[in-house]
Amino acid sequence: MAKRDFYEVLGIARGASADEIKKAYRKKAKELHPDRNADNPKAESQFKEVNEAYETLKDPDKKAAYDRFGHAAFEQGMGGGPRPGGPGFGGGDFASAFSNVFDDLFGDFMGGGAGGRQRATRGSDLRYNLRIKLEDAYGGLQKTINVPGSVACDVCKGTGAEGGAEPATCPTCSGMGKVRAQQGFFTVERTCPTCGGMGQIIKNPCKACGGAGRVEKERALSVNIPAGVETGTRIRLAGEGEAGLRGGPPGDLYIFIEVTEHPLFEREGMNLYCRVPVSMANAALGGEIEVPTIDGGRSRVKVPAGSQSGRQMRLRGKGMPGLRGGGHGDMFIELAVETPVNLTSRQKELLREFEELSEENNPEGSSFFRKVKSFWDGMKS
Numbered sequence: 257m258a259k260r261d262f263y264e265v266l267g268i269a270r271g272a273s274a275d276e277i278k279k280a281y282r283k284k285a286k287e288l289h290p291d292r293n294a295d296n297p298k299a300e301s302q303f304k305e306v307n308e309a310y311e312t313l314k315d316p317d318k319k320a321a322y323d324r325f326g327h328a329a330f331e332q333g334m335g336g337g338p339r340p341g342g343p344g345f346g347g348g349d350f351a352s353a354f355s356n357v358f359d360d361l362f363g364d365f366m367g368g369g370a371g372g373r374q375r376a377t378r379g380s381d382l383r384y385n386l387r388i389k390l391e392d393a394y395g396g397l398q399k400t401i402n403v404p405g406s407v408a409c410d411v412c413k414g415t416g417a418e419g420g421a422e423p424a425t426c427p428t429c430s431g432m433g434k435v436r437a438q439q440g441f442f443t444v445e446r447t448c449p450t451c452g453g454m455g456q457i458i459k460n461p462c463k464a465c466g467g468a469g470r471v472e473k474e475r476a477l478s479v480n481i482p483a484g485v486e487t488g489t490r491i492r493l494a495g496e497g498e499a500g501l502r503g504g505p506p507g508d509l510y511i512f513i514e515v516t517e518h519p520l521f522e523r524e525g526m527n528l529y530c531r532v533p534v535s536m537a538n539a540a541l542g543g544e545i546e547v548p549t550i551d552g553g554r555s556r557v558k559v560p561a562g563s564q565s566g567r568q569m570r571l572r573g574k575g576m577p578g579l580r581g582g583g584h585g586d587m588f589i590e591l592a593v594e595t596p597v598n599l600t601s602r603q604k605e606l607l608r609e610f611e612e613l614s615e616e617n618n619p620e621g622s623s624f625f626r627k628v629k630s631f632w633d634g635m636k637s
């Protein structure tokens with residue numbers, strides 16, 4: 257396939273100014289952004305094409321060569337020209353290649369300067385998963401956790417230099433982090449080999465941290481978990497994340513709470529539910545039962561005579577506290593009426609006698625059989 261003309265690719269006329277070339281490229285690059293082209297399989301190759309055109313035309317030397325020789329200027333044998341596809345597209349994926357170019361192009365609009373921008377780096381945020389029991393979520397707790405990670409090096413005070421000396425500007429690149437080299441027609445920009453792009457060098461790296469300014473260390477942190485937390489609650493501890501690089505600010509530590517399941521209580525928001533078994537006879541006769549509460553105490557609850565299975569009773573204020581105040585939720589007792597098992601012959605005898613004496617004692621059953629009867633009657637007519 258013949259290679260398209262670079263001016264045609266960018267949709268501009270020959271002789272376009274540097275400004276027009278840049279504008280045309282920005283427009284095309286935005287149109288072809290991977291976020292907007294999830295279902296356009298051609299976007300990637302189109303973007304590569306646009307990028308290659310721009311890489312050439314933005315550089316006055318390359319542009320002059322292209323204007324004079326066309327694509328032949330960059331074919332093999334011309335020495336050090338960009339490979340087809342353009343630099344930076346060797347094997348990385350489209351999106352990351354894109355963001356490199358995007359940063360390169362828009363960096364000056366977003367406040368990123370050339371060189372030196374990596375020198376003080378904010379530390380990463382850390383995530384710590386903490387599992388707690390429901391009763392601890394009820395009362396809140398003080399917990400000591402061990403956080404793995406890196407902290408500012410004590411020996412060099414985080415600077416990375418022996419004795420805490422300030423790092424010096426890199427003599428090779430004068431702090432730019434990049435060097436230019438002449439190669440054939442072209443000027444090529446590279447990451448500075450002396451400072452690795454940092455723009456600064458440390459003459460005598462700190463021995464304790466190898467010049468990084470931070471060391472790996474497990475820290476014990478005392479954390480206050482407030483009452484009312486639930487699974488998914490995030491607690492942010494500002495500045496307790498990883499130490500910054502070379503004096504940068506530390507990141508934050510996020511504690512993600514997971515409240516484990518409780519054998520007795522189920523939680524729904526601020527309310528608690530507790531299923532309490534009650535014998536058939538007690539449910540029929542009524543009485544009092546004792547139930548546990550999440551604060552470790554107990555409450556007496558009156559079971560009305562004739563209570564059915566599933567009946568709920570509310571204990572006001574015995575639920576979970578609100579995370580931001582606002583009192584407590586309620587606790588609901590749900591009765592589970594049990595059918596007795598393993599009956600003795602005496603018990604069976606009593607139950608049979610009871611059954612013979614039974615008339616309208618089963619409200620649900622009575623209404624059920626009335627409905628069944630009218631259903632069958634309806635089928636006949």
Ligand SMILES: [Zn+2]
Pocket residue numbers: 409410411412413414415416417462463464465466467469470
């Ligand atoms: Zn150090």
Ligand SMILES: [Zn+2]
Pocket residue numbers: 426427428429430431432433434448449450451452453454455456
């Ligand atoms: Zn340098």
